[in-house]
Amino acid sequence: MADILETLRIKMQAAVDVLDFEEARRCRDQINLLRGGATAEDAVQADLSGIERQQPGAMGLGTSQQRMTPPPGWKPPPKPDPMTKGRSSRGAVKPER
Template sequence: MTKTIAELQREMAQAMDHEEYELAAKLRDQIAALTPGSMIRVQQPGQMGVGTDTQAVRPPKGWKPPPKPDLMTRNHKPRGGKR
């Protein structure tokens, strides 16, 4: 059975009166998902980054990482002064 937005709003008000804030937040999210033009969208499984709710970032097709620097010459500065 699909609940209407008005029913969900009544349940959310009751949950807030009984100080059940987690339930009220879940109901708020359900209301937002049912509201047309809402900015809240449910993420699709497999499209999320690891441990986040943002979309996974992928490099463009054909991209290759730059070559790694030579560890023997990295940050090498010539010594100053006379020997």
């Protein structure tokens, strides 16, 4: 395992030297998968194109949580009408608690 990691590290550095940053990114992601417990075959076959990384500079509590993106076509529900808040269906005012 250490030999594979060292080979990938050297390959990543060689890609950076020739300014092939896409190949360097693939090597980096494979190294991270191997360090995370994946087998060498799984790391080579993994599709890493959809992985999004946290943007640099995002620090503080809760920044490591994934951002939820709504599905295509989703619209937020309409906000309630403030003129009808607290009223029953017959028009009488409900007591506030």
